[in-house]
Amino acid sequence: MLYNAYELQRTMMNGAAAWASVGAEMLTNPAMPMGYFGFGPIMASALDVFAHATMARGKPDFDIEEVEVDGKTHGVTESIILHRPFGNLLRFSHDGLPANAPKLLIVAPMSGHFATLLRGTVARMLQSCEVYITDWADAKIVPTSAGRFDLDDYIDYLIDFLRHIGPGTHMLAVCQPSVPAFAAAAVMGKHEDPCRPVTLTMMGGPIDTREAPTSVNDVAMNQPLSWFENNVIATVPLTYPGAGRRVYPGFLQLAGFMAMNLGNHMISHYGMFKHLVEGDEDGAAATKAFYDEYRSVCDLTAEFYLQTVEHVFQRHSLPNGEFVHRGEVIDLAGIRDTALLAVEGEKDDISGIGQTKAALHLAHKLPDDQKKYFLADGVGHYGIFNGSKWRNLIAPVLEDWIRQHQKKPLKIVA
Numbered sequence: 001m002l003y004n005a006y007e008l009q010r011t012m013m014n015g016a017a018a019w020a021s022v023g024a025e026m027l028t029n030p031a032m033p034m035g036y037f038g039f040g041p042i043m044a045s046a047l048d049v050f051a052h053a054t055m056a057r058g059k060p061d062f063d064i065e066e067v068e069v070d071g072k073t074h075g076v077t078e079s080i081i082l083h084r085p086f087g088n089l090l091r092f093s094h095d096g097l098p099a100n101a102p103k104l105l106i107v108a109p110m111s112g113h114f115a116t117l118l119r120g121t122v123a124r125m126l127q128s129c130e131v132y133i134t135d136w137a138d139a140k141i142v143p144t145s146a147g148r149f150d151l152d153d154y155i156d157y158l159i160d161f162l163r164h165i166g167p168g169t170h171m172l173a174v175c176q177p178s179v180p181a182f183a184a185a186a187v188m189g190k191h192e193d194p195c196r197p198v199t200l201t202m203m204g205g206p207i208d209t210r211e212a213p214t215s216v217n218d219v220a221m222n223q224p225l226s227w228f229e230n231n232v233i234a235t236v237p238l239t240y241p242g243a244g245r246r247v248y249p250g251f252l253q254l255a256g257f258m259a260m261n262l263g264n265h266m267i268s269h270y271g272m273f274k275h276l277v278e279g280d281e282d283g284a285a286a287t288k289a290f291y292d293e294y295r296s297v298c299d300l301t302a303e304f305y306l307q308t309v310e311h312v313f314q315r316h317s318l319p320n321g322e323f324v325h326r327g328e329v330i331d332l333a334g335i336r337d338t339a340l341l342a343v344e345g346e347k348d349d350i351s352g353i354g355q356t357k358a359a360l361h362l363a364h365k366l367p368d369d370q371k372k373y374f375l376a377d378g379v380g381h382y383g384i385f386n387g388s389k390w391r392n393l394i395a396p397v398l399e400d401w402i403r404q405h406q407k408k409p410l411k412i413v414a
Contacts, residue, residue: 085146112253138298178205190334212352220313250297345379
């Protein structure tokens with residue numbers, strides 16, 4: 001009933017948003033005198049903000065058409081190089097890259113948002129790397145005939161993607177996928193897989209959430225797993241290809257994140273309203289662009305979400321040495337030559353300081369000169385991978401780390 005109730009509410013809100021948009025356009029039409037005085041601009045701006053906040057959104061496009069390198073502009077090519085039911089492997093490149101440019105696999109979060117949330121991450125790293133990214137599917141459009149998708153499958157996908165790209169690949173995990181990416185590196189390292197990542201960078205990841213717990217961690221710890229299964233898991237309705245699949249709906253995750261910082265979101269929308277009243281379309285456009293992406297959400301499979309809550313946030317299975325993949329306990333001692341970079345934000349309210357850094361201690365067989373920690377001053381969770389501080393402060397550290405290890409030989413199994 002939860003999903004059906006949401007669909008009914010969404011249908012009604014779509015109608016209201018359409019009428020609000022029409023009203024805003026009428027009031028701002030040059031032929032309408034109300035748009036020039038009195039409450040006309042205020043009403044038009046209020047209707048515009050309401051329409052934007054309530055309109056339905058689908059999966060956004062990456063829309064990275066060009067990149068500038070050393071003052072020269074290069075056209076970007078985007079392609080799907082590997083298709084899987086629960087996620088594709090995308091490749092971004094341009095003709096300005098040298099033949100020996102580093103290959104970087106960016107692992108996008110499967111946490112309610114599409115991979116396009118990392119558009120800024122891809123665009124920045126594309127300046128120096130051939131970039132690949134995991135483009136996870138919206139669970140509600142994956143037919144039940146495709147089967148389950150859980151943490152084991154997530155790790156398998158990463159291993160398959162790395163093998164498809166080939167030896168010498170670097171990997172960057174942003175937030176939630178730091179755990180399965182760390183696990184995949186350990187599994188591949190233990191078996192001396194020639195396609196194991198040369199470097200693994202983890203940014204704002206919940207490797208050990210016992211370090212500086214945040215409100216997100218508290219929510220996961222304060223309720224038993226059964227509470228999440230009974231209260232946030234829903235069944236996809238018949239209107240979608242994935243009808244009958246049990247999921248954690250994206251709209252619930254978005255509601256949770258919005259509620260965590262409700263005051264800030266209200267201030268942002270009020271700021272957009274003021275820009276519109278003043279006729280500052282450019283000022284309002286930045287806020288609109290952010291929320292166009294932020295409000296575009298997708299569903300997660302129930303098994304993946306519940307396993308993540310249980311093993312990452314409640315049992316701390318990976319740091320406790322109890323994380324199992326395909327029936328085998330993951331041994332972090334398998335990471336012996338994949339160089340690790342841990343990046344954290346000083347003001348991160350999702351993954352607290354120390355949670356990602358814990359990976360450096362857990363990889364106890366990796367030499368110290370193969371480990372690096374970087375704390376970004378004044379940076380929140382979103383700023384770790386997007387915005388000016390990501391582009392100018394964090395990305396150069398990552399590029400330098402990749403450059404240091406680009407030619408490092410890995411042991412090849414005969």
